[in-house]
Amino acid sequence: MSLVVRLRSVVCLLGRFPALAGADLDVEPGEVVLVSGPNGAGKTTLLRLLAGLVAPYAGSAEVLGVDLLTDRRSARRHLALVGHETYCYDDLTATENVAFFARASGRAETDAAAALDRVALADAAHVVHRGLSAGQRRRLALAVALVRAPNLLLLDEPHAGLDALGRAVLADVIREAPSEGRTVVMVSHELEIARPLASREVRVEGGQVWPVTDDAPAPVIEAGS
Amino acid sequence: MTETNLWREAVLVAGKDLRIEARSRVTLGQVIPFGMIVVLLFAFALDPDRGILARVAPGLFWIAVLLALLLAVGRAFAIETHHGARDGLRIAGLDGSAIFLGKACAIAVQLLVLEVVLGIGVIVLYDVEMHGLGVILITALAATIGLAATGTLYGVLAAGLRLRETLLPLLLLPVLAPVMLGATRAFEDGLAGVPGDAWPWVGMLSVFAVLYSAIGVLAFDALWEEAT
Numbered sequence: 001m002s003l004v005v006r007l008r009s010v011v012c013l014l015g016r017f018p019a020l021a022g023a024d025l026d027v028e029p030g031e032v033v034l035v036s037g038p039n040g041a042g043k044t045t046l047l048r049l050l051a052g053l054v055a056p057y058a059g060s061a062e063v064l065g066v067d068l069l070t071d072r073r074s075a076r077r078h079l080a081l082v083g084h085e086t087y088c089y090d091d092l093t094a095t096e097n098v099a100f101f102a103r104a105s106g107r108a109e110t111d112a113a114a115a116l117d118r119v120a121l122a123d124a125a126h127v128v129h130r131g132l133s134a135g136q137r138r139r140l141a142l143a144v145a146l147v148r149a150p151n152l153l154l155l156d157e158p159h160a161g162l163d164a165l166g167r168a169v170l171a172d173v174i175r176e177a178p179s180e181g182r183t184v185v186m187v188s189h190e191l192e193i194a195r196p197l198a199s200r201e202v203r204v205e206g207g208q209v210w211p212v213t214d215d216a217p218a219p220v221i222e223a224g225s
Numbered sequence: 226m227t228e229t230n231l232w233r234e235a236v237l238v239a240g241k242d243l244r245i246e247a248r249s250r251v252t253l254g255q256v257i258p259f260g261m262i263v264v265l266l267f268a269f270a271l272d273p274d275r276g277i278l279a280r281v282a283p284g285l286f287w288i289a290v291l292l293a294l295l296l297a298v299g300r301a302f303a304i305e306t307h308h309g310a311r312d313g314l315r316i317a318g319l320d321g322s323a324i325f326l327g328k329a330c331a332i333a334v335q336l337l338v339l340e341v342v343l344g345i346g347v348i349v350l351y352d353v354e355m356h357g358l359g360v361i362l363i364t365a366l367a368a369t370i371g372l373a374a375t376g377t378l379y380g381v382l383a384a385g386l387r388l389r390e391t392l393l394p395l396l397l398l399p400v401l402a403p404v405m406l407g408a409t410r411a412f413e414d415g416l417a418g419v420p421g422d423a424w425p426w427v428g429m430l431s432v433f434a435v436l437y438s439a440i441g442v443l444a445f446d447a448l449w450e451e452a453t
Contacts, residue, residue: 087309
């Protein structure tokens with residue numbers, strides 16, 4: 001089966017600064033990959049690259065079999081990103097936000113109710129985004145992602161701001177992903193929560209992606225090297 | 226992308242923008258009152274001679290619409306910056322051409338509502354006698370489509386700039402000079418009871434509207450992708 005993510009020597013620039021400098025990464029279908037690393041290492045840039053929101057400056061990058069250098073839009077149609085922002089509209093209700101993104105992705109508006117139910121937000125379905133708590137907004141962002149039935153789910157610090165209920169919902173979504181034919185790439189600093197959910201861990205440091213295994217921990221990159 | 230999908234996505238975006246406007250009431254609560262204040266201030270300034278007011282009413286009307294357009298365009302792109310909504314639209318895979326058409330349609334609907342209210346205001350405050358209603362309605366429609374298409378195109382251009390609030394008027398207003406001229410002249414001819422003289426201006430407005438709509442459909446996607 002072909003790889004969901006295939007990065008080779010990818011360079012990604014933020015201004016003139018190389019956020020990724022020769023990154024390699026392979027992700028198999030159905031994997032749950034945890035991405036760890038220090039602040040400013042390039043983890044969020046890696047997710048935005050995989051989401052097709054930033055273009056690689058050099059190297060080759062394929063997501064879901066699509067070359068990100070030539071056709072980022074095609075890749076985007078089959079993935080979803082839960083990032084630091086909710087990507088929702090303040091003056092629309094939870095249902096309206098989810099229904100809008102469902103229809104934008106070519107799915108039925110009626111899928112919105114099921115998506116909200118799955119993230120335990122059915123009670124707040126008719127509350128506008130600005131009226132939701134921070135934790136509810138995070139769950140709404142997850143519902144917006146799930147309603148699109150993505151093949152690749154990208155999660156950037158998904159545990160931040162979530163209460164016990166939200167974390168339980170998120171854990172269920174991640175655990176059920178492989179059985180739903182979904183691959184997950186998750187950036188997290190909360191390793192004690194994220195590690196049990198992941199099938200594999202990689203570490204971003206020095207602009208590169210390093211494998212993390214019990215017998216081969218990530219190399220420590222000294223500052224300035 | 227098929228034509229059916231393009232219009233389906235455009236209707237989706239327009240519906241979303243109009244729903245947000247209906248709920249936030251920015252158009253009703255800010256843009257329309259702003260336009261009315263502009264019309265009212267002109268009335269105060271020129272009140273000593275009501276004959277002048279009636280003669281310059283078409284120009285003052287379109288100046289008020291133009292200034293209100295700046296608010297509507299700014300608002301249309303501001304809602305995409307909160308909570309990273311623009312990235313949400315990009316990840317959803319919506320076609321840039323559809324986003325352009327949807328946003329331009331939503332702005333056009335808001336402008337038409339504004340024009341009805343301003344029109345009533347101008348008739349009452351400036352003591353204008355109505356003639357040539359047909360040509361005035363067609364002029365308003367053609368000019369509004371041109372304003373909305375151009376505003377949306379320059380709105381996304383300015384959206385990528387840090388000083389967008391001040392740069393948008395500088396970029397947009399000179400480009401809209403032909404609309405201002407054509408719509409004012411066509412209104413003057415309509416109100417003067419010689420609608421036949423207005424049709425060349427209506428033709429120019431229609432060409433402008435078609436031209437900028439076509440440029441928007443073709444160019445918006447690349448601009449939307451590059452806007453930061």
